[in-house]
Amino acid sequence: MGYRRVVVKLGTSVLTSGSKKLDKAHMVELARQMASLMKAGVEVVLCTSGAIAAGREHLNYPILPDTMANKQLLAAVGQSQLILAWSQLFGLYGLHVGQLLLTRADLQDRERYLNARDSLNALLANNIIPIINENDAVATNEIKVGDNDNLSARAALLCDADLLILLTDQTGLFDADPRTNPNAQLIKQVSNIDDSLRLLAGGSVSGLGTGGMATKLEAADIARRAGVEVVIASGHHPDVIDKIANREAVGTLFSAIDSPLESRKQWILAGPASQGKLQVDSGAAKAVIENGRSLLSKGMVNIEGDFERGTTVLIVNQPGKVLAKGITRYCAADLRKIVGMHSDQIEHILGYDYGDAVIHRNDMVVLENKEN
Ligand SMILES: Nc1ncnc2c1ncn2[C@@H]1O[C@H](COP(=O)(O)OP(=O)(O)O)[C@@H](O)[C@H]1O
Numbered sequence: 001m002g003y004r005r006v007v008v009k010l011g012t013s014v015l016t017s018g019s020k021k022l023d024k025a026h027m028v029e030l031a032r033q034m035a036s037l038m039k040a041g042v043e044v045v046l047c048t049s050g051a052i053a054a055g056r057e058h059l060n061y062p063i064l065p066d067t068m069a070n071k072q073l074l075a076a077v078g079q080s081q082l083i084l085a086w087s088q089l090f091g092l093y094g095l096h097v098g099q100l101l102l103t104r105a106d107l108q109d110r111e112r113y114l115n116a117r118d119s120l121n122a123l124l125a126n127n128i129i130p131i132i133n134e135n136d137a138v139a140t141n142e143i144k145v146g147d148n149d150n151l152s153a154r155a156a157l158l159c160d161a162d163l164l165i166l167l168t169d170q171t172g173l174f175d176a177d178p179r180t181n182p183n184a185q186l187i188k189q190v191s192n193i194d195d196s197l198r199l200l201a202g203g204s205v206s207g208l209g210t211g212g213m214a215t216k217l218e219a220a221d222i223a224r225r226a227g228v229e230v231v232i233a234s235g236h237h238p239d240v241i242d243k244i245a246n247r248e249a250v251g252t253l254f255s256a257i258d259s260p261l262e263s264r265k266q267w268i269l270a271g272p273a274s275q276g277k278l279q280v281d282s283g284a285a286k287a288v289i290e291n292g293r294s295l296l297s298k299g300m301v302n303i304e305g306d307f308e309r310g311t312t313v314l315i316v317n318q319p320g321k322v323l324a325k326g327i328t329r330y331c332a333a334d335l336r337k338i339v340g341m342h343s344d345q346i347e348h349i350l351g352y353d354y355g356d357a358v359i360h361r362n363d364m365v366v367l368e369n370k371e372n
């Protein structure tokens with residue numbers, strides 16, 4: 001199959017099949033396809049819209065002024081119905097679900113970003129499907145991502161996915177909005193997103209979705225720049241998720257610019273200036289630079305600087321030569337408590353742990369391949 005981790009985004013248009021209520025018969029079919037991917041060893045993260053639509057349905061279509069507070073009311077009511085439905089539907093296939101409600105603020109704050117990433121990874125490591133939606137009930141316009149297309153692209157980066165599937169009510173991106181232009185042609189493959197392409201992508205006119213193709217294109221741009229392949233396709237195409245995961249040509253494919261790992265490493269190299277140094281002994285230096293291992297606490301001898309978890313720091317050897325640059329999973333104060341300690345002791349010393357690796361090898365760029 002080839003894909004390791006896939007984010008599937010389901011628009012309101014798919015979940016309601018164009019009606020005013022959740023189409024559970026279709027949702028169960030989508031759950032079946034995602035469960036079958038999980039059984040084949042592909043990790044699946046679901047980004048689901050539909051809370052507002054579910055809220056309207058559950059409250060029997062109340063007539064409410066179109067204010068932010070009323071949308072939040074509908075989302076608050078609908079989200080619990082939505083997650084209940086997914087939990088029951090995945091349960092039919094023996095799978096548990098875990099809910100993550102995010103806002104832009106959660107994705108911008110480094111500490112919260114890492115915590116969200118750890119929760120996602122913990123769910124997936126335990127074969128539980130993470131289900132993401134925007135936390136509409138608490139988000140103001142300033143902290144809203146705003147549309148789930150963008151949210152799903154950010155989720156794909158958050159969890160290092162290699163494929164993002166955006167399922168909607170059209171068979172893909174067309175050279176004009178097919179609702180208003182019957183001669184519109186499907187674009188099967190996109191290798192460059194430029195202004196002329198953006199002009200083709202219109203907003204949503206159905207009254208169900210948010211953003212239309214314009215936000216899907218924005219999402220595709222974010223994801224492919226981070227090395228994630230993107231497919232936009234119809235959520236009603238038979239076996240659509242299985243087919244896309246098996247690289248069958250369905251919908252519109254946006255090829256990725258780099259591999260996810262490469263682009264992550266480029267970000268570490270070019271990204272924020274390092275704010276501290278982790279000095280390591282020669283055993284750890286060898287493990288990191290010659291054997292491509294993660295950095296463990298027992299190989300550290302000294303910590304310089306004052307930094308938060310998620311900060312970019314340098315790994316230096318005892319003479320002070322810079323060996324690598326990476327993102328630390330522990331803040332400086334915690335590192336000072338666990339320096340030289342075996343990973344097994346971290347939880348006992350700190351009262352919690354963020355994993356064995358102080359810097360995971362995927363979060364590290366080696367700058368020297370020899371210590372001397
Ligand atoms: N170039 C285009 N190709 C395909 N669909 C388009 C295009 N421009 C605008 N659209 C509109 O985008 C809509 C899908 O987006 P949206 O309504 O937000 O759905 P979803 O709920 O799946 O996010 C389609 O119904 C279509 O009318």
Ligand SMILES: N[C@@H](CCC(=O)OP(=O)(O)O)C(=O)O
Nearest residue numbers: 012050051052147148209210
């Ligand atoms: N968070 C909102 C959906 C926002 C959204 O982007 O909707 P859609 O365009 O249908 O993916 C909800 O759950 O109703």
